[in-house]
Amino acid sequence: MAQKYPLSKKERRGLAEEIRRHSSQLASAILSANEVVIIRTRVGKRKVTIYLIDMFPALVKENDIIFPTIYLVRRISWKPFVVVDKGAAERIAKGAHVMVPGIVKVSEDFEKGEVAVVYDEEEKPIAIGLALMSKEEIERSRRGKALRNLHYDKDKICKLMATLLA
Structure with a gap:
């Protein structure tokens, strides 16, 4: 309830x-x-x-x-953010976490534990993630999980919001 x-x-x-x-x-x-x-x-x-x-x-x-x-985030800007390649974007948009190899750009400095928006290469927001690495660690690393996917389009949170607002 x-x-x-x-x-x-x-x-x-x-x-x-x-x-x-x-x-x-x-x-x-x-x-x-x-x-x-x-x-x-x-x-x-x-x-x-x-x-x-x-x-x-x-x-x-x-x-x-x-x-x-x-x-x-489709309406306003949010910092920090990361941009991922097409292959990563497809998986992240279905709930996968953000892995370092898929990241092509990282915005301003951010620390582990911060919330960041994940964009595809066409600058469309596809997910919201929790940083598991700082910007510096992401840039130094070649592999690993960079962000935990908290929310993405058509997930259970989106479905709940649709029912609450109907």
């Missing part, structure tokens, strides 16, 4: 501050929105909190990790 309630102004300011370094555009949207609502629910065995900004599914929080939805 999903629990749904609006965020207070104080909670909105805290959320905006947490997000600002990744997207100043989103931080401003959080503060200027008519309504920011959170929905606490389950996706399979996963406990998640979904943040709706003026009824738009913008963020997801799971295990104290807050990350943008695929829907959001």
Whole structure:
């Protein structure tokens, strides 16, 4: 059963501050929105909190990790990010983790544990990942898992958001 309630102004300011370094555009949207609502629910065995900004599914929080939805990164920029080649993109878009050999570009410096957007070579967002390596480690390494796939298009989170908003 999903629990749904609006965020207070104080909670909105805290959320905006947490997000600002990744997207100043989103931080401003959080503060200027008519309504920011959170929905606490389950996706399979996963406990998640979904943040709706003026009824738009913008963020997801799971295990104290807050990350943008695929829907959001199609509209605004989010840093950091990685770009992957076509072969990797096909697998990542189906839920695979991001492996070092598939990465063709890494944005600004980021550390292990940060959330990053994964783009294909046509600059289309395909997934949201949690960095298992820093930018420096990715650039030095030739193999290994660089990011854990947290969310991708048509995953269970997307399906849940579609039912909640229907």
